[in-house]
Amino acid sequence: MATKAPNALKNPDFPPLPLEEWESTKDTLHLYFQIIGKIRLEQMPRRNHWWNVTLYVTSRGMGTGPIPYKFYTFEIDFDFIDHQLVMRTSTGATESLALQDGLSVSNFYTSVMKALDVLGIQVDILAEPYDNKSKIPFAEDYQHATYNPEQVNRYWRTLVTIDQVMKEFSGRFYGKTCPVHLYWHHMDLTVTRFSGKSIPVPIEASVVEKDAYSHEVISFGFWPGDDKVRFPAFYSYTFPSPDGLELEKLYPKCAQWVDSNGSPMALLNYEELRLLDNPREALLNFFESAYIAGAELAEWPVEELRTIPLNEL
Structure with a gap:
């Protein structure tokens, strides 16, 4: 625990x-x-x-x-x-x-x-x-001109650790997955898993949305906070979101489901995570629990998509 x-x-x-x-x-x-x-x-x-x-x-x-x-x-x-x-x-x-x-x-x-x-x-x-x-x-833009070296270095050192954890988590999945990378529109470090199934995209969706959400995904990320979420946090969402997702159990206990534009999103406050005895293990558990919750309800072939250890091949 x-x-x-x-x-x-x-x-x-x-x-x-x-x-x-x-x-x-x-x-x-x-x-x-x-x-x-x-x-x-x-x-x-x-x-x-x-x-x-x-x-x-x-x-x-x-x-x-x-x-x-x-x-x-x-x-x-x-x-x-x-x-x-x-x-x-x-x-x-x-x-x-x-x-x-x-x-x-x-x-x-x-x-x-x-x-x-x-x-x-x-x-x-x-x-x-x-x-x-x-x-x-x-x-x-002469308005934005603040650069604190210590604060930037601290943020980057945080990303180094999270990048490592995300890569370890990514290695457990044998299906299509993206590199661990930072999307600069929302400044979030992410890794995304794909079931392999395509989904219909609304005609009125933007080009960005059509390419981003052309297939079933479960995405995991970290962002440092913004005007809506006033603290750094980890998140995960399943798209399309299956019914009952918000009722599934998340780990660690401080993680929770929140509403995100009408769909459940798993959220873990960074500050609460960093105060745990083993935050790396807790973060892996958060990603894994959010994945299992979404994948099983969305009927992904979970066992087929699991990476098999080399000594079991």
């Missing part, structure tokens, strides 16, 4: 991450992510369910991975240890930009585009926020 640790420092892999403490920095960083994500969106070949637009946790921050351009590749990495943005090409060229307090979204955007131009890379993006509370075009 999971119990609360008496000392918060007992779990340094899950540091405190109160939204109110770093919200200004988070909002600025979110827009930085959108700019880099839109560059990747513009250049990457299309993949199913928008897997071509996401960012990935790295050993120093977040990054795009290699992006094709003409006869070579380039990549863009946020370094949250030395606090710089580094742009590299497969030809050996490098440009960098210091990440520091006072760097407005406008200056970040302008500097990134100039650096890419120096590298011989021309990319045109729709230079405005997507599905974000800020509606200011990137080039005009």
Whole structure:
């Protein structure tokens, strides 16, 4: 049974991450992510369910991975240890930009585009926020300019741990699953499982929704909090949502079902998780219990989709 640790420092892999403490920095960083994500969106070949637009946790921050351009590749990495943005090409060229307090979204955007131009890379993006509370075009946004290095590093260290747990959980599933990646529209780190069954998509749905929800899914994620959920949390939802899902048992005990636009969503408060004796195990149990709840009610072939240990093959 999971119990609360008496000392918060007992779990340094899950540091405190109160939204109110770093919200200004988070909002600025979110827009930085959108700019880099839109560059990747513009250049990457299309993949199913928008897997071509996401960012990935790295050993120093977040990054795009290699992006094709003409006869070579380039990549863009946020370094949250030395606090710089580094742009590299497969030809050996490098440009960098210091990440520091006072760097407005406008200056970040302008500097990134100039650096890419120096590298011989021309990319045109729709230079405005997507599905974000800020509606200011990137080039005009001097409002968002807060960057606290310690807070950003703490957030990234949290993602490093969660990325590891999600990858372990992902390895238990033998069916189609996405990489562990960050969708920059909502700033959530996610991993999604697919049953393999396609589903009808309403004609009135947007292109984004049509590609994202063309098949049955059970998705799992973490986001640092926003205007609606005022704390960092883990979530899971099943789509389409089967009847009675909200009656299924979740683990650990502090997890709960909440309403999300008329459908049940499993929710686990990050702060409650990090105070447990073994938060890694508890997080795996949360993902597993939410998966079993959705998969069994939706009649997924659970046993067929289970990864068999090599010594049992």
